[in-house]
Amino acid sequence: MNAVDNRRNVAAVVVTFNRLEKLKKVLASLESQTFLPKALIIVDNASTDGTADYLHEYQDAFPLEGKVELRIVTLPENVGGAGGFSAGMREGYRMGFDYVWIFDDDGYPEPDALEKLLGGYEQATQALSPDIPFACSLIKYIDGTISEMNNPVPTWDWGRLRAMGLRDLVLINQASFVSVLIPRWVMEAYGLPYKEYFIWFDDAEYTLRITRDCPGVQVLDSVVVHDMGENKGVNFSMINEKNAWKFAYGIRNQGSYRLHHKSLVHYLLFCAQVWYAMRSGGVDKKLRRQMYGKMIEAIRFNPSIDYPQVGNQ
DSSP, rough: OEEEHTTTTEEEEEESSSSSSHHHHHHHHHHHHHSSOOOOEEESSSOEEEEEEHHHHHHHOTTTTTTEEEEEEEEEOOHHHHHHHHHHHHHHTTTTTTTTEEEETTTOOOHHHHHHHHHHHHHHHHHTOOOOOOOEEEETTTTTTTGGGGGOOOOTTTTTTHTTTOTTTTEEEOOOOOOEEHHHHHHHHHHHOOOGSSSSSSSHHHHHHTSSOOOOEEEEEEEEEOOOSSSOOOOGOOTTTTHHHHHHHHHHHHHHIIIIIOOOOHHHHHHHHHHHHHHHHTOOHHHHHHHHHHHHHHHHHHOOOOOTTTOOO
């Protein structure tokens, strides 16, 4: 199957919750792709800001009618980014596509982002291994600088493909779900993201899970702009009243991963890391106690993997 055929078998998956104006920009970016996906799956996470009404109008006047199949999945409740991506990827699998291209509702792909992503993935599989489990884009902030919270984790031999002459490809073990291309066989072999994570660390866990046998690849000339509030990385010293709910999920999810998928030592070291960061960052004591509770909750929190082929035979 050549690159053009591959592109015809991609389903783009966008998960949205109460970001209608940004979602409109995402959809405009998709409509302008030099190579269009064969389908666009929009997962509405029970938005309350008029998104449902807009998507109804969008479906009635879909500008890519006849070129791209549009599927809108409206969830009965907000299941977070993790649940939304799981639902969207399952739908893409159910519809029979060879790839899903997943990204958030504040990520704007540049016009050739999908073309470059697919081309880079194909080059990597031909040069290195057909077992490469995903390809991700380079994520920039709205001012053109690197997006601090979306830098993938490189492998020890990250430059192997560059040394082979493929200078826009870097080997990685972990990435965020701002722009990731995932083949069908990966979903069959490794399952879907843990929907129970709700938000935070779902993308890290999933990309770590699917790179156990072979690394993924970042395609540096496939660019997506991430329109987040501030261009800052994330660490546990930053916890405050406004963002504590997100960190609570992150601590529970990462604690669970460390304990149930690594070891007790990894879990204890993670707890110590969180404790030290909160203490040195002057995090409010009430919030610290809340996070300690999430560390304990992680002990019994151990979701099972969902496989998309189950029930789709």
